[in-house]
Amino acid sequence: MSGGLILSVESSCDETGIALIEDGRLIRSNVVASQVALHAPSGGIVPEVAARAHLRWIVPVLDEAWADAGASWDDVDAVAVTYGPGLAGSLLVGINFAKSLAWVHEKPLVGVNHLEGHVYAAWLRDPGETDRPDPVFPLVTLVVSGGHTFIAEMRDHLTYRLLGTTLDDAAGEAFDKVGRLLGLGYPGGPAIGRAAEAATRHDRVFPRAWLGDSYDLSFSGLKTAARRIITEARADAGLAGTSEAPLPDDVVAELAWGFQDAVVDVLVTKTIRAAEATNARSIVMGGGVAANGVLRARLAGEAEARGLPLIVPRPALCTDNGAMIGAAGARRFAAGERAGLDLDARPSLPLAAR
Numbered sequence: 211m212s213g214g215l216i217l218s219v220e221s222s223c224d225e226t227g228i229a230l231i232e233d234g235r236l237i238r239s240n241v242v243a244s245q246v247a248l249h250a251p252s253g254g255i256v257p258e259v260a261a262r263a264h265l266r267w268i269v270p271v272l273d274e275a276w277a278d279a280g281a282s283w284d285d286v287d288a289v290a291v292t293y294g295p296g297l298a299g300s301l302l303v304g305i306n307f308a309k310s311l312a313w314v315h316e317k318p319l320v321g322v323n324h325l326e327g328h329v330y331a332a333w334l335r336d337p338g339e340t341d342r343p344d345p346v347f348p349l350v351t352l353v354v355s356g357g358h359t360f361i362a363e364m365r366d367h368l369t370y371r372l373l374g375t376t377l378d379d380a381a382g383e384a385f386d387k388v389g390r391l392l393g394l395g396y397p398g399g400p401a402i403g404r405a406a407e408a409a410t411r412h413d414r415v416f417p418r419a420w421l422g423d424s425y426d427l428s429f430s431g432l433k434t435a436a437r438r439i440i441t442e443a444r445a446d447a448g449l450a451g452t453s454e455a456p457l458p459d460d461v462v463a464e465l466a467w468g469f470q471d472a473v474v475d476v477l478v479t480k481t482i483r484a485a486e487a488t489n490a491r492s493i494v495m496g497g498g499v500a501a502n503g504v505l506r507a508r509l510a511g512e513a514e515a516r517g518l519p520l521i522v523p524r525p526a527l528c529t530d531n532g533a534m535i536g537a538a539g540a541r542r543f544a545a546g547e548r549a550g551l552d553l554d555a556r557p558s559l560p561l562a563a564r
């Protein structure tokens with residue numbers, strides 16, 4: 211790779227992220243403005259509110275990214291931006307901003323698939339981090355986010371073969387919905403992870419949708435089962451018919467643990483099986499749910515038992531950020547890809563095909 215800097219912009223969902231990435235992997239700066247507090251009262255993302263927040267924060271985020279990196283436009287090779295998948299209004303803010311920067315500063319523009327960003331976060335390095343191994347091909351990647359969940363094979367850079375995908379909800383979506391049912395607020399993923407840590411009993415079993423030998427996944431049945439199990443637990447706690455009174459903390463912890471265990475079990479089992487079946491030489495995991503401590507630990511244990519290197523970015527690089535878009539954008543740029551100034555948002559942009 212060229213050794214120059216990629217300025218990268220991410221605004222597909224509810225985080226405004228801008229980063230400066232050197233040589234495709236070294237994080238010179240990575241600033242993220244999160245909208246979590248903004249969306250918490252409504253219990254989920256309101257698209258127009260998200261788009262307006264990107265508009266409000268994108269310039270201050272850029273200013274901070276420049277300040278942190280101590281760099282200037284002279285050092286920049288290209289501007290990379292997420293053009294899908296995601297919320298149309300949110301994507302348009304980042305795309306229009308990146309286009310304007312590229313045009314004014316006469317830099318090439320590169321369009322990046324957000325999901326490819328989650329995969330390429332595995333190549334990122336923090337300053338001073340020298341002992342981080344690069345993923346080795348062929349590899350199997352598990353991407354688990356709020357909008358997507360899939361397992362794909364990569365035999366080389368920028369090429370994907372879909373092995374399995376969720377047939378209904380994304381894993382993060384299930385975490386968020388069950389978090390709400392448990393009264394844990396938004397976003398449910400991190401809250402369930404924290405609540406589960408306090409569980410002292412580990413005997414609440416939630417169903418797993420194995421779907422035979424396939425690598426496909428399904429979480430909507432689990433969500434329905436969770437609703438039933440939580441209703442029963444409320445009745446057991448003498449809370450039937452009320453919706454306001456919270457479940458006791460120890461019950462919430464046990465239920466959070468049981469739900470998380472079911473999701474993690476299926477994700478880990480299928481990913482390991484896919485890696486073995488394709489003779490993968492490493493496993494890469496990314497996306498917001500990959501920040502989950504139990505998922506990280508369990509996949510690490512199973513991978514290590516088979517001598518398979520597992521590369522998972524630190525949690526802040528699993529959730530949405532600009533650095534991952536810079537890592538993927540640098541690869542696309544090095545491969546000669548350029549976007550025109552007519553680049554448009556692609557809310558349903560796919561990554562991998564079977």
Ligand code: KG4
Binds near residue numbers: 503
């Ligand atoms: O990748 P991401 O930041 O945004 C999308 O591209 O969707 O993923 C967000 C998702 C949310 O559903 C959130 O609840 C989940 O990732 N998440 C977690 C954790 N941190 C974030 N799920 C489980 N455990 C966590 N620690």
Ligand code: ZN
Binds near residue numbers: 356497498529530
């Ligand atoms: Zn994401």
